[in-house]
Amino acid sequence: MHNDDRIVICESPDIDEAVDRLNEAFNEKRTIIIVGRCRVDYHGRASSxxxxxxxxxxxxEDGAVLVHRSKGYEPVNWQPSGCILQALREEDCLIIKAIKRAPREVVTIFFDRIHFLSTFKLMDEGEFSLYASEEEMRRAILMEPSLIEEGFKPIDYERRVKPGFVDIYGVDKDGRIVVVEIKRRTAGKEAVLQLERYIETLKRSLNKEVRGILAAPVISRDARQTLLSLGLDFRRVDPKKCSEILKRKEEKKILDFFRHFTNA
Amino acid sequence: MHNDDRIVICESPDIDEAVDRLNEAFNEKRTIIIVGRCRVDYHGRASSxxxxxxxxxxxxEDGAVLVHRSKGYEPVNWQPSGCILQALREEDCLIIKAIKRAPREVVTIFFDRIHFLSTFKLMDEGEFSLYASEEEMRRAILMEPSLIEEGFKPIDYERRVKPGFVDIYGVDKDGRIVVVEIKRRTAGKEAVLQLERYIETLKRSLNKEVRGILAAPVISRDARQTLLSLGLDFRRVDPKKCSEILKRKEEKKILDFFRHFTNA
DNA sequence: GCCTAGGTCCCGTCA
DNA sequence: TGACGGGGCCTAGGC
Known part of the structure; x- marks a missing residue:
């Protein structure tokens, strides 16, 4: 067994040692890995x-719990962050309880064999950045409205309409109001119906013609059918190209900044 | 370091040893845990x-990859099962690549410090059972149709309607066609629109009146509004009660079986 | 391969 | 707190 402030590793610990290590780890908000033989009960919104x-x-360290089997992306049982953890011994069993409230949910893990137990203080301040998200598509369209069509002028974004938000709200070259619904992947029926709902609401509240444009990399056959029958438009927009446009604009900004400095 | 067929644990392995252990584990379809300092790139549907x-x-063992930080339920980076794994050394770096095709996606992990590496052959044949799911609600309603209303008679379930599936299809006490949409949690707008879509399609194809009933433990205020304005009904159905009904019916079945035996 | 729908979805956000 | 929509959602099931 190795033990310092950062890492504790126990091979085949007995139950009492495991309970001690776990309580220590809970107190110190350490991250824990256990490999062993267990059964699991869950009771909450459902049961398993x-x-x-x-x-x-x-x-x-934030109370999240994951039980992973040897296959698959998803944990078979889990508890999201914010739950209370307990470890105790009962006969020859290590019992771990993870309790969450509102709604009350309980995951109970019963270990009858522990191959190994390890606790860590993970140092992790690394930034995470995601590119080509729907949000980046929106920002790219706002900076480069011709991605939608020539003459399109955005007025607002994330505009509240009834309950829900219109991704982009603007006017076309002829002054007609345009609502743009953005999807980062294949747009399906729901996307069309979502757009339709916004348009209906706006038409009634503004008492004017309102155009709807669905912006996505692709649209499903059925969705296209529905879209056309509702008199709405589809505009192919690629999330990666949007990401690149933003990157280029950022670079230009920095370049302009330095140019300004040099000239000054 | 401990090493047998089932478990391999290496504390602070050097990069060459890590690469060897990983390739061994990939070949033998072992489950792997690494704790260490790394950066991660992802390119595919999006990038990060x-x-x-x-x-x-x-x-x-099935090629799924998870990168977990010290907080939260979700992995920060991942790859679902079915991807190809590679480990290699480059300078003082352990590089792990996880590649998936269709759509092509690549996760690359660069470790510059490995606190510990462990590989396992996990034995896990344990069955997983989930209770109070939507599927159990459907089965309970089929066995006890009065959960929807007196006189309701189911005819079919998971019935294909255009593209999509009607949860339960049947007739009411007056012989009118009924479509039931089941939700295991609070029904929102989408549930109402889903039901409405099925009804519209069926009305047109059958050229008859079609009733729609949304069965869920609760319905949101807005959704109820929309539901009523569309002339549809809501019926409170609790997923846990459905689960209990099924359990009772199962027990009765077994009891009847033994009674039959005793009488025979 | 596309498409639909469920999930103990989780998670952020806003009324 | 409830409600709604996004997600690299994942996963299962149909066609």
Whole structure:
């Protein structure tokens, strides 16, 4: 067993040692990994039962819990962050309880064999950046409205309409009001119906013609059908190109800044 | 370092050892846990960049990959099952690539410090059972149609309507066609619109009146408004009660079976 | 391959 | 707190 402030690793710990290590880790908000044989009960919005088998359990410093089997992306049982963790011994069993309230949900893990238990203080300040999201598409269209069509002029974005938000709100070259609904992947029926709802609401409240444009990389056949029958338009917009446009504009901004400095 | 067929644990392995262990694990379809300092790139449907920090990386026998930070339920980067894994050394860096095709997506993990690396052959045949799901609600309603209303008679379930599926299709006590849409949690606008779409399609194709009933534990205020204005009904149905009904019916079945035996 | 719908979805955001 | 929509959603099931 290795033990310092940062890392604790126990191979085949007995139950009492495991309970001690876990309580220590809960107090110090350490991240925990356990590999061993366990069964799991869950009661909350639904219920579930997982029969015994060997799994990986991760418990994080914010109270998130994940039970992973040997296959698949998803945990078989889990608890999102913010729950209270307890470890106790009962007979020859290590019992871990993860309790969340509102709604009350309880995950109980019963280990009858612990292959290994490890706790860490993870140092992680690294920034995470995501590109080509719907938000980036919106920003790119606002900076380069011709991505929608020539003469399009955005007026507002994330505009509240009844309950919901119009992605971009503007006018076309002929002064007609335009509503743009953005999707970062194949637009389906829901996207069309969403757009239609906004337009109906706006038409009634403004008592004017309102154009609807669905901006997405692709549109499904059915959705296109519905779109056309409702008199709405589709405009192909690629999220990656939007991301590149933003990057270029950012670079230009910085360049202009330095140019200004040089000239000054 | 401990090493047998089932478990391999390496504390602070050097990069060459890590590469060896990983390739061994990929070949033998072992589950892998690495804790260390890394940065991560992702390119695919979107792109992302994660700056260096200490994280937990899990690689499963089916090619699923998870990169977990010290907080939160969700992995910051991941790859679902079915991707190809590679490990290689480049300078003082352990590089792990997880590649998926259709659509092509690549996650690259660069470790510059490995606190510990562990590989397992997890034995897990335990069955997983989920209760109070939408599927259990459907089965309960089929066995006990009065959960919807007196005189309701189901005819079919998961019935294909254009593209989409009607949860339950049947007739009411007056012989009118009924479509039931089930939701296991608070029904919102989408649920109402979904039901409305099915009804519109069925009305046109059957050229008859069609009733729509939304069955859920609760309905949001807005959704109820829309529902009523469309002339549809809401019926409160609790997923847990459905689960209990099923359990009782199952028990009765077993009891009847033994009674039959005793009498025979 | 596309498309639809569920999920203990989780998560952020806003009334 | 409820409600709504996004997500690299993932996953299962149909066609």
């Amino acid at each position: 039962k997982l029969e015994p088998g060997e799994r990986i359990v991760i418990m994080k | 960049k994660l700056e260096p920090g200490e994280r937990i990386v899990i690689m499963k």
